[in-house]
Amino acid sequence: MDTEDKEKGTKKKSGGTRKKTLSRKRAGEKKSEESSNRQKNEDALAEYEQEKAELRLWLKVGGKDYEVYKLTRADGSASHHGNIQAFLRRLDREDLNLRMIFDPDEKDDTWMNQLDWKVLKWKLHENCRVYTLFMDGTPMQINMLVEKKYPLIKDLLEKMLNLQLEAEEESTMAFELLKFIKSQIEEQ
Known part of the structure; x- marks a missing residue:
């Protein structure tokens, strides 16, 4: 046991x-x-x-620049605005070609002449989700929605990155826009 x-x-x-x-x-x-x-x-x-x-490397963070946005209507009247938000609020459908902004067509004259564009800088307006290309030699500025893909050519996209995106501060939107532009270059 x-x-x-x-x-x-x-x-x-x-x-x-x-x-x-x-x-x-x-x-x-x-x-x-x-x-x-x-x-x-x-x-x-x-x-x-x-x-x-x-x-x-492609982002320039700085203070606010003072820029004046001029809106010239088809009837010849003009108005000046101290910021992009005020400018965008004053726009009417007659003031711009909405089709071009929301459904960009590569055959449109605006997009066909990209090799002639002399871009000085591009700036992010985060509060209205728009970025602007500022041109040299013309009063033309191109405002584009952040979330929209436009028919921009590779040379222009590379130039934009080399010029650096201007933003008021580092932000997720700025980084996402830069990644988006970089991915468009890699696609082409």
Whole structure:
């Protein structure tokens, strides 16, 4: 009987040890999984920061410039506005070709003459989700919606990046616009 008791005791002890071993193993797996997840998050964050550092090369953050936006109507009347928001509020459907802005056509004269454009700078107006190309030698400015893809040629897109996007501050919208322009260059 003594031997049976010892065997039972041994079995009980080993059974208890097995449970403890499984419990430790599960805890180790959980810690390993948490560590793996933490590492993945750190890697993703590092990759995001690296991408932002690259995009900053094409971003110029500065104070507000004072620009005057002139709206000349077909009837010859004109109005001047101190900021893009006021300018956009005053626009009527007759003031612009909405089809061109919302459904750009590569065959339209505006888009056909891109090689002639002498872009001085491009600026993001974040609060109205518009960016503007400022041209040299003409009073022409092209205002484009951030979320819309326009038929811009590769040479112009590259020039835009080299000129750097002007923004009041670093923002998700500025980085997303730069990534979008960069992806358009890679597509062409």
